[in-house]
Amino acid sequence: MTRTRGLLTAAAIPLILMAGCARPDSAGSAGNAADPITESASATDPTVLVRIAQEGGFVPTSYRYGRLPDVTVYADGRVISNGPVPAIAPGPALPNLQVLRITPERAAQWAADAIAAGVKTGADLGAPGVADIPDTVITATSGGTTQTVRVTALHQAQPTDPNLSASQQAARKKLAGYVDELTALTTETGSPAPDAYVPDSLAALAQDYVATDDGLKQQPQDWPGPALPGAELSPGTGLYCVSVSGAEKDKLWAAAGKANMRTPWVSGGKQWQVTFRPLLPDETGGCAALKDAK
Known part of the structure; x- marks a missing residue:
């Protein structure tokens, strides 16, 4: 499967998630981390190619409606996700949304990779013996077709869970690998500093x-x-x-x-x-x- 991490445009506009693996330095200017990237400044095609989100779980109503997707890859190359927040209580009122730009071609490749990793409508990923954990919902559009898979406790289920067959465990591991790699895209060593998304x-x-x-x-x-x-x-x-x-x-x-x-x-x-x-x-x-x- 062809992975696309580390492949930013020369005008790379960084941003997001938590720490990951090393990647080559991006060419061109790193930009200014203090300057937010507004939607109107970069929007060209808001078609969603990949979205990873959490749904369900035992959460308050306000959290359910206010919850943001973990990461969204758009057809124009924007990658918008949740950045880190201070470990304080109560936390900031505004979420820390961040944005990165990759090429539209790389965005399309991430969608194709999602399909190859097992994002398929109706796929059987089993029901592990874990309660009150949100489902990971992955949607990908590639080749004009949209596929969606819902996985309960993608990262929380135990590899020895008796409720999961060997094939289900293998499929879940493959999907989890894809999710982890996309999540790490914007936090790899050598990336420019993140930019806020407004x-x-x-x-x-x-x-x-x-x-x-x-x-x-x-x-x-x-x-x-x-x-x-x-x-x-x-x-x-x-x-x-x-x-x-x-x-x-x-x-x-x-x-x-x-x-x-x-x-x-x-x-x-x-x-x-x-x-x-x-x-x-x-x-x-x-x-x-x-x-x-x-």
Whole structure:
């Protein structure tokens, strides 16, 4: 199988995930790690070629709807993923999205490699004896065909799990290898410093604020965006959503950058807990893009 790690364009725009294996230095300028890469500056084709995401698991509703894909490879060569976050509590209000640019040809190769690694709709990867772990969902589009595979506890299942056959274990190992390699793409030794990714649109998921007894005093902040809470994402969830773009997004992004995950936001005389969810290039329609979160 032909792997594509380490093959950046001369105008490489780095970014993302956690540490990996060595790769050759990229040619050309490394860019400035302090300058964010905005969607409008680089968007040409938001078609998703590869996406690795987590779905399900025993997680709060706000986390389920606010969860971002682990990594997305677009047809124009953008690779957007979750970068590292500080090990503090409460954590920053904004997720650390990062972006890397590879050539469209390399992006297409990553999609072909995903198919070769076993991304196939309906593939039987078994059900290991692990509870409450999210499924890894991998989608790849190659040769005009889209395939999706769902794997329970891809990295958590034991190699001796009696619920998995030898063929299932082998298939899972092959998929895990692909996921690990794509995840390591942007953190290999020799890569330029990461760049932040700032989206064109931002969703704010609001729910009633509930104070905790953790001893950490939170300073309420006036809400600088559209009146909260917005429309309920799904009936009965108690989670609501507003979305912003343009100058309104810039204002809200700046305010959120100074807040943490437990900051009480005051709107309409009431305090709200807000989860900030950047909308990715292929996610259009504002809050509607999140309604089918799993």
